[in-house]
Amino acid sequence: MTKPAFIDATIPEADVAPLTARVGAEISNVRLSGDLPHSVVVAINKLLLRHKVVFFRDQGHLDDAEQERFAQRLGDLVPHPTQGSIVGTTSILELDSSRGGGRADQWHTDVTFVDAYPKFSVLRGVVIPSAGGDTIWSNTAAAYESLPPTLKRFADDLWAVHSNTYDYAAVRPRATEAEAKHFDEVFTSTIYETEHPVVRVHPETGERTLLLGNFVQRFVGLSRSDFHRIYELFQSYVTAPENTIRWRWQRGDVAIWDNRATQHYAVNDYGDQRRVVHRATVDGDVPVAVDGRRSVSRTKAAKPARIKAA
Ligand SMILES: O=C(O)CCC(=O)C(=O)O
Numbered sequence: 001m002t003k004p005a006f007i008d009a010t011i012p013e014a015d016v017a018p019l020t021a022r023v024g025a026e027i028s029n030v031r032l033s034g035d036l037p038h039s040v041v042v043a044i045n046k047l048l049l050r051h052k053v054v055f056f057r058d059q060g061h062l063d064d065a066e067q068e069r070f071a072q073r074l075g076d077l078v079p080h081p082t083q084g085s086i087v088g089t090t091s092i093l094e095l096d097s098s099r100g101g102g103r104a105d106q107w108h109t110d111v112t113f114v115d116a117y118p119k120f121s122v123l124r125g126v127v128i129p130s131a132g133g134d135t136i137w138s139n140t141a142a143a144y145e146s147l148p149p150t151l152k153r154f155a156d157d158l159w160a161v162h163s164n165t166y167d168y169a170a171v172r173p174r175a176t177e178a179e180a181k182h183f184d185e186v187f188t189s190t191i192y193e194t195e196h197p198v199v200r201v202h203p204e205t206g207e208r209t210l211l212l213g214n215f216v217q218r219f220v221g222l223s224r225s226d227f228h229r230i231y232e233l234f235q236s237y238v239t240a241p242e243n244t245i246r247w248r249w250q251r252g253d254v255a256i257w258d259n260r261a262t263q264h265y266a267v268n269d270y271g272d273q274r275r276v277v278h279r280a281t282v283d284g285d286v287p288v289a290v291d292g293r294r295s296v297s298r299t300k301a302a303k304p305a306r307i308k309a310a
């Protein structure tokens with residue numbers, strides 16, 4: 001007996017165009033929705049594991065609700081711990097260039113200040129500037145692989161403290177007052193701190209990945225000045241052009257990344273033009289180090305209320 005066609009539906013190789021050898025692929029002829037056949041969702045998951053970030057053009061039919069229904073097929077949705085989500089949605093985070101926190105122009109992996117940080121992010125282009133506003137992703141498994149053996153062994157043993165209360169003014173000296181206010185009052189309204197291994201063993205592929213990004217505050221057992229130099233050394237492998245892919249957005253594009261094996265950076269090169277993207281976020285699990293130890297969450301404290309000067 002022949003099975004109904006939708007059960008066998010999958011993504012043919014011809015519809016998958018790798019964008020570089022190491023990271024990124026564009027997938028054609030898929031209309032994303034909450035109703036995709038299971039086999040297509042499985043295929044997307046597999047392509048994510050292989051290419052780390054996948055892109056779909058022409059998904060203008062999606063609204064927040066349908067974006068979430070689709071994202072939910074990849075796992076449970078999770079709101080941002082401090083920024084919350086758009087009213088009426090479970091997890092949709094709006095990044096609007098005209099508002100504080102809307103320009104993610106630092107290399108990061110999403111939400112690594114908690115232990116079980118998200119595994120996938122699903123980002124939709126809503127308002128795209130006519131020039132600029134690309135996003136760059138790096139494959140952090142390729143970054144680890146490109147380390148010389150001595151640095152691999154050094155990284156394998158190293159642990160880092162991640163927190164959402166980094167020194168915002170130092171990292172973003174040109175931030176507007178609204179951006180600094182958003183960081184102070186919303187982004188860090190609750191303080192999180194987590195110790196993660198610098199090398200995370202990917203739970204699905206077994207690959208070793210470098211787990212760093214802008215939430216890292218220090219390395220366990222090292223001084224601040226050693227931290228900065230060693231951080232830059234490892235991060236230079238993450239941001240090496242060979243390990244990255246840069247995407248020129250169009251309205252209605254969807255990018256999905258494996259947040260366990262990537263960092264990304266939203267290029268802030270479009271001046272006062274408006275740029276709006278909406279992210280649905282899929283919950284992840286606690287990282288495991290090369291030696292089997294798991295990440296440890298150290299704090300979760302509400303910020304003390306600030307006493308206003310009279
Ligand atoms: O604005 C972008 O392209 C990326 C924003 C970002 O960092 C995110 O959605 O996690």
Ligand SMILES: [Fe+2]
Nearest residue numbers: 104109110264
């Ligand atoms: Fe991000």
